[in-house]
Amino acid sequence: VPVTLSIDAMSGDHGLPSTVPAALSCLKENPDLQLVLVGDQAQIEAELKRHKARPDTRCRVRHASEVVGMDELPSKALRGKKDSSMRIAIDLLKSGEVQAMVSAGNTGALMATAKFVLKTLPGIDRPAIVSAIPSVNGHVHMLDLGANAECSAEQLFQFAVMGSALITAMRGEANPKVALLNIGSEEIKGNDTIKAAAALLQASSLNYIGFVEGDGIFLSDVDLVVCDGFVGNVALKTGEGVAKMIRQFLKEEFTASLMHKLAAVAAMPALKALGKRIDPRHHNGATLIGLNGTVVKSHGSADDIGFANAIRVGVHEVQQNLPQRISALLGEALKPRSPSTARAV
Amino acid sequence: VPVTLSIDAMSGDHGLPSTVPAALSCLKENPDLQLVLVGDQAQIEAELKRHKARPDTRCRVRHASEVVGMDELPSKALRGKKDSSMRIAIDLLKSGEVQAMVSAGNTGALMATAKFVLKTLPGIDRPAIVSAIPSVNGHVHMLDLGANAECSAEQLFQFAVMGSALITAMRGEANPKVALLNIGSEEIKGNDTIKAAAALLQASSLNYIGFVEGDGIFLSDVDLVVCDGFVGNVALKTGEGVAKMIRQFLKEEFTASLMHKLAAVAAMPALKALGKRIDPRHHNGATLIGLNGTVVKSHGSADDIGFANAIRVGVHEVQQNLPQRISALLGEALKPRSPSTARAV
Numbered sequence: 158v159p160v161t162l163s164i165d166a167m168s169g170d171h172g173l174p175s176t177v178p179a180a181l182s183c184l185k186e187n188p189d190l191q192l193v194l195v196g197d198q199a200q201i202e203a204e205l206k207r208h209k210a211r212p213d214t215r216c217r218v219r220h221a222s223e224v225v226g227m228d229e230l231p232s233k234a235l236r237g238k239k240d241s242s243m244r245i246a247i248d249l250l251k252s253g254e255v256q257a258m259v260s261a262g263n264t265g266a267l268m269a270t271a272k273f274v275l276k277t278l279p280g281i282d283r284p285a286i287v288s289a290i291p292s293v294n295g296h297v298h299m300l301d302l303g304a305n306a307e308c309s310a311e312q313l314f315q316f317a318v319m320g321s322a323l324i325t326a327m328r329g330e331a332n333p334k335v336a337l338l339n340i341g342s343e344e345i346k347g348n349d350t351i352k353a354a355a356a357l358l359q360a361s362s363l364n365y366i367g368f369v370e371g372d373g374i375f376l377s378d379v380d381l382v383v384c385d386g387f388v389g390n391v392a393l394k395t396g397e398g399v400a401k402m403i404r405q406f407l408k409e410e411f412t413a414s415l416m417h418k419l420a421a422v423a424a425m426p427a428l429k430a431l432g433k434r435i436d437p438r439h440h441n442g443a444t445l446i447g448l449n450g451t452v453v454k455s456h457g458s459a460d461d462i463g464f465a466n467a468i469r470v471g472v473h474e475v476q477q478n479l480p481q482r483i484s485a486l487l488g489e490a491l492k493p494r495s496p497s498t499a500r501a502v
Numbered sequence: 503v504p505v506t507l508s509i510d511a512m513s514g515d516h517g518l519p520s521t522v523p524a525a526l527s528c529l530k531e532n533p534d535l536q537l538v539l540v541g542d543q544a545q546i547e548a549e550l551k552r553h554k555a556r557p558d559t560r561c562r563v564r565h566a567s568e569v570v571g572m573d574e575l576p577s578k579a580l581r582g583k584k585d586s587s588m589r590i591a592i593d594l595l596k597s598g599e600v601q602a603m604v605s606a607g608n609t610g611a612l613m614a615t616a617k618f619v620l621k622t623l624p625g626i627d628r629p630a631i632v633s634a635i636p637s638v639n640g641h642v643h644m645l646d647l648g649a650n651a652e653c654s655a656e657q658l659f660q661f662a663v664m665g666s667a668l669i670t671a672m673r674g675e676a677n678p679k680v681a682l683l684n685i686g687s688e689e690i691k692g693n694d695t696i697k698a699a700a701a702l703l704q705a706s707s708l709n710y711i712g713f714v715e716g717d718g719i720f721l722s723d724v725d726l727v728v729c730d731g732f733v734g735n736v737a738l739k740t741g742e743g744v745a746k747m748i749r750q751f752l753k754e755e756f757t758a759s760l761m762h763k764l765a766a767v768a769a770m771p772a773l774k775a776l777g778k779r780i781d782p783r784h785h786n787g788a789t790l791i792g793l794n795g796t797v798v799k800s801h802g803s804a805d806d807i808g809f810a811n812a813i814r815v816g817v818h819e820v821q822q823n824l825p826q827r828i829s830a831l832l833g834e835a836l837k838p839r840s841p842s843t844a845r846a847v
Binding site: 347373395 | 652715729736738750771775779
């Protein structure tokens with residue numbers, strides 16, 4: 158089955174030198190894939206040429222005269238840049254010309270534009286950013302990773318419902334284990350919002366297993382961790398920072414002496430295998446969940462390997478028929494809990 | 503110069519089997535140290551005996567008939583357990599019998615009791631938890647790590663002032679670089695509280711360098727990271743969780759095949775050196791800052807090696823004359839910025 162995605166080719170810290178080779182390598186590995194590269198036509202064609210490629214039916218170019226800056230105000234980008242590569246790529250999704258859209262651009266602008274053009278699913282106030290991150294059990298999904306700095310208990314509950322539906326749709330996991338991210342040192346735990354969200358989850362049909370603390374994201378047996386976008390973004394980036402720091406420490410220790418350098422040669426295959434497991438590029442590609450359409454956000458700093466992974470996430474989600482399946486599951490979970498039964502005489 | 507500390511010997515997940523050997527090993531390595539072990543006298547003496555030791559002038563025992571549970575409500579512990587090991591150890595600090603107090607107990611109860619007995623420093627609303635954590639530059643201090651789940655901009659500012667004073671007092675660093683923990687993906691960045699705190703810091707005499715994101719805690723050139731206790735606790739524990747996960751991945755990779763196992767033997771010295779650098783036990787011991795007295799909080803799960811490190815943190819702070827020096831520096835920093843000059847005609 159052919160899958161068509163639009164690519165915000167101008168996006169990210171690196172722009173075309175990341176997005177174009179990523180697009181080409183995905184087209185090469187997946188013969189069912191078609192891409193529409195959106196951005197400055199001349200620049201895209203030049204970059205394609207640099208990689209000995211040119212536009213064709215599987216790799217089309219759609220010109221856009223503007224680019225949303227990485228630090229631009231989302232509201233300004235939304236109102237003022239209607240011919241940006243980001244906006245056009247989302248418009249292509251809205252019109253049905255493509256089935257998913259991938260961008261490494263400004264998160265706030267992407268969220269605002271996608272929400273404006275595509276609208277949220279019924280029952281959902283705000284979209285959230287969700288991604289799979291490595292854990293001792295393989296992977297854990299977490300949301301919100303930075304779309305909503307402040308969230309109500311109801312929003313956290315909606316995030317849990319959406320995340321749960323995503324895992325069910327993508328992995329066939331019928332009752333994913335859902336936890337709320339919390340701290341263990343307050344009177345008695347957490348703030349009022351978390352407590353209210355816990356009450357909503359407890360009363361729901363979701364498989365809610367309680368609180369996890371920061372270390373529990375990576376170490377405990379849970380499928381979905383729910384938190385607000387501020388905490389989630391800090392946790393995600395903290396994890397990346399620690400992984401990078403440890404990689405640097407490893408390098409320092411394995412070059413500390415001649416003996417250690419010799420040992421490093423022997424240890425290289427194991428160290429490389431480790432490096433691959435914790436390399437954020439191989440986990441790049443977060444989903445903007447809660448929208449009428451599949452939008453994938455790549456890390457702004459992603460290189461071509463990282464951006465290619467984000468494209469693969471989009472392809473996978475199209476193949477699994479998101480967000481239609483999420484929408485169906487949402488209808489179930491957001492239904493008030495059989496009030497007819499409760500009131501029956 | 504002799505230094506005397508009280509030890510909440512019943513505290514933590516392990517209690518006496520952690521605290522007593524930790525106390526003995528610190529007494530052995532530091533001839534100037536004296537300790538008062540607070541808790542059930544018979545049980546403490548039995549544990550001392552198990553380590554071929556007994557009470558003497560350098561290692562006194564002070565009986566306390568109660569223990570604060572790790573999950574007990576702070577308010578209940580404060581009102582209902584006036585003969586707990588935690589309370590008596592803090593009372594000894596208040597009366598001047600000891601110069602610092604160390605506990606691995608319930609954070610909320612420790613904070614509430616210490617605040618009630620010792621009171622906060624002038625100009626400080628709420629104490630915070632601060633600790634040094636490993637970074638690529640060696641160490642970075644961070645607060646609040648879990649005492650205050652919700653904070654106002656003014657409190658974040660006070661945390662910055664206290665943390666800055668701590669670093670100056672402990673390290674002789676005259677103008678420590680202060681950053682606010684934030685996310686990079688909102689309209690334009692962070693929430694209202696963070697923005698207001700940033701404005702306060704910008705207008706202050708502190709060496710405020712701006713925002714860092716989660717990865718910046720570990721990777722950037724900053725001395726102090728300020729955040730609320732919810733976010734700080736999540737970041738701290740996330741970091742610990744990732745470090746533990748990577749340690750497990752390393753173990754798995756180095757036992758994945760016979761070749762990898764052989765490589766592990768050669769790599770052992772470097773791996774051990776790495777393990778020591780990221781071992782949270784060697785960074786255990788956080789300070790409850792903002793109180794009239796030095797209270798050190800050990801991780802609840804600390805073993806004897808970890809708890810001994812918390813005792814060393816307390817000793818070091820007594821030797822550096824905290825909190826008197828913080829108090830003096832606070833007076834400076836919390837003074838309104840020369841309004842007389844501004845208003846002079």
